[in-house]
Amino acid sequence: MSVTSGQEWVRGQFPRLDWLPDETLFSLCSRQHLVMGNLDPATTSTSVLGLSEKFIKHDIPCGIAALEQNGFHYWGNAESILLHHTIFSVFIPFQNKTKIEDAIITIKGDRIDSLKYRLGLVSSGFGAEHPLKACPYCMREDVYAHGIAYWHLTHQYPGVLICPRHQAWLMVSTKSRRWSGRFEWSLPTKDCLIQQASSQKLWLRPAFLNLANNVIDLAVIGRVMSLESCTVAATYRKAVLQGGRSASLLDRIEPLRRFHLFESLPEDEKSTESFMNQLIRTPRRSIHPLKHLLLIDWLFDDLRSFLKAYDAEVARLVQRVASTPSRKPDEQVSLSNAAAPTKNTPRPKRLKGQLKEVLLSKLGKGIPKQKLCKELDISVSTINRLLRANPVTNALAIEARNSRELAEHRAQWQYLHNLHPELGVQALRNTIPSIYAWLYRNDKAWLMAKEQTFVKPAKVEKHPIDWEARDSRLLSMIRTAYEAITGLQRGPVTTTELYARVPMLSSCLENRNRYPASRAFLSTVLHRSKSKVLHDHVQCGKASGFR
Template sequence: MSAASGQEWVAGPFPRLDWLPDETLFSLCSRQHLVMGNLNPATTSTAVLGLRQQFIKHDIPCGIAALERTGFEYWGSAESILLNHTIFPLFVPFQNKVKIEDAIRTVKSDRIDSIKYRLGLVSSGFGAEHPLKACPYCMLEDVHAHGIAYWHLTHQYPGVQICPRHQAWLMASTKSRRWSGRFEWSLPTEEFLIEQASSQKLWSRPVFLALADNVIDLASIGRTTSFEPWAVAAAYRTAVLQGARSASLLDRTEPLRRFHLFESLPANKKSSESFVNQLVRTPRRSIHPLKHLILIDWLFDDLHSFLEAYKAEMARSAQHVASTPSPAPDKRVSLSSSGAPAKNAPRPKRLKGQLKEDLLSKLAKGISKQVLCEEFQITVSTINKLLRAHPATYALALKARHRREIDEHRRQWQHLHGLYPELGVQALRNTMPPLYAWLYRNDKAWLIAEEQTFAKPAHVNKHPVDWEARDYRLLSMLRTACESIALPQRGPVTMAQLYAMIPMLSTCLENRDRYHESRAYLSTVMGRSKPKDLLDHGEGINGSERTVAKR
């Protein structure tokens, strides 16, 4: 018996399924669940990923390194699956390399932890929930070509609301949602697919199609490389200074703001300026790639033009580095070096007169022993003997050596900061702990002063939220939805139906201190259609909130 599911299953061999074109890992696991004939999703989850049912993730998975242990290694390596069959590559290009490596380790492990928060999804304004989406025309083609409809990767990226192939609006699944089938394997079927918004017919098809193309192209870039954040910000600044754009950022984003996913985009001139200021500075925090793509669409019209500007910034930086002479390596010999001379090694010379004075003078200035040995054609033993005879010069030499070491460590820290200007002190320290530790022990005052020069996070003006207006809008949507449901079926309205018609309802109800009018209306509607005990334990407001957990 499986500890995770309590259902008996055979430990293999399992029916072998291969990837279909543009298929996601969740889709392949769902097809595997279907052919294995398991009744419990946890049984398949345990057999394939070695994880409990609660770790079934349809967007950014976890535990994929276990495929090699569970007999599904023929699907590919963990890295290959992550980059070619999940939405993860979309979040790679604008992240620094340290965070990407950490995220990959997390996804390969058996715990997803706070990866969505670390990638900047939770605080992005776009939300961290990525509902499954499908194109009805692709479904028909898939059934005809492969005998089954499945989830296409290009449809699942956040920001893709239209099928690039058929230019048809994608439909959203009511499965794998917070309020329905959250930890289940599922495939696209007409029964569980709905329009993404009631206002979908008013959307601008060319705007969403252009965004979808840019999102898919960005994900392709993320499979092979990532951008240098400082060069991205420099390309933005150059484009902003050049000006000469046909429309303002507000005009460019207005068609997108009709969809609830993009409601956080700038709605006035002041918030528009804050949006731009956040991106033209080298970021200290993770920023959602959709924000970058929206700014790129305004500044460059398409992703290709941005790539040309980015390459120009990188070439300009490389040219500047090449024209700057680098200091010659310091081949130091330790002042404390002593020990038995090698066989047939020259014996120490006895220094006299001007030669001795010149050597003592240069030693006091901190010139390395190796350089002096080559200049005066003497051995290290000769220098050590001379220093022992002149303790005052030896003390000056030690002081000069310490000064030289401090300068060298300072240069290394500044060079490291130049490579990763977007990182804060803690993150930069983690890239090279010994360097930070040495400076902290030997040059703490300078280190603290240097930290003050680090770029501060871009200031984003947070405008007060008009909760009353939001409550009124949600209330209006609820009334419309209840009327459209109740009239045709002439029966009670369920919360599942409301969630399906108003995707944002689940998120709104998480905030227990807001939306008072909407909550009162829901209590009235649900109270008429269902007993009080069902409201508290199933489809009512309180019940739905209790079952919502942060992903």
């Protein structure tokens, strides 16, 4: 079936599906797939997004610009869908505006490419995988109100592990994972949902609930604005200096570290200080929003208080920049243009008496030639001839002109620095190369001294990871999962069942040089399960009289 005929088929035979409250784009496409009755996910993906099933993304999609072209324009425009029906908005507030604009262009296209890496998700320590989550109480209400359970957007944001409405722990889907149903459309069902960890009852519920509310509020902010990174860092610094907190940052984040998503968070005072320095200094790379929210929770308790402090810092910085005596780069007038003769300029003439003395005095003070020409109604040739006849004044004029140019270029470089304090020397130099080049040739010592005052990227100390402890913890989780599975069934234990009960197992096994004890146990139990199946088949054959 062609894409065109598929579009006509959707319009002609199937009912129009509209958004349900707080629904994600993936959820609506999954409902559309169900209504269309397609057995192959690719058929729906091609009809809706114009892409194959390999591009089915449940968190940050791609190809959404094709929705309007494929007959689904009534769902809204691409940017509206992106901001209100995907988790993308939560990554906007602390990102550079240029990166956000580039990301939106990428998402509208047909490939995600390295988007998650560019947003800082891969290297964040939290991972770039965002498994689908659902609240069992919300599912029950959805079936009663709408006839079907669906994926809620507020449940899908990274860091939201508890339903803010029912204060119930969210369950994780085994679909749309790298190890199960990766390229499928799916809706929440009891069969595909599992608890996030067997120790959920031991978690500190208020800490996770507070984080969930802050994440959701941040996503709302991301739909309307982004924050200046330099001002955010200045707001953090001011709050840290004020002090007055009853608990340390390490104590504040300790309850969260019980869940494997937050295992990369600091575990001692030294790593906590490094974590804080990464945020209170103006960042030069993308930082995961969860890191910002954890620091905000410690410094301000909630996002609303942080925004008030941020607005106050914006007002203070604007006032400081406004009071800086500097000229904008585009206001600079080059000397060559200033000295260029204009139409109907006065012809050279002899200067005598008081006019000559006034002109020499003003030239010695460094007043530009063009300004004197207009003021005294004389030509540039007259001034040049006078300067040649008075070498002392000529030397003073050259010195004054050089001092003026030096002050102007310094002021312009300082203005750029105040305008973009988050940029390094190279990035600021690329903004207006001519200013940097002039200062490098004529005032290198001052330029090098100024570079030392630039904000440098925070150095995050990498502490050694206790891989043996991680291996031991993973092995314990695998053993528990294996015993639970074998206690419920007599058949073989599969890797999919283990992945479902230990969601972090898939990502851990990607590193082939780590977790030797866990790998050995997996190899043993999976081989044992296969051998048991083979033995049962042989025994069954003997009992039936087959040789």
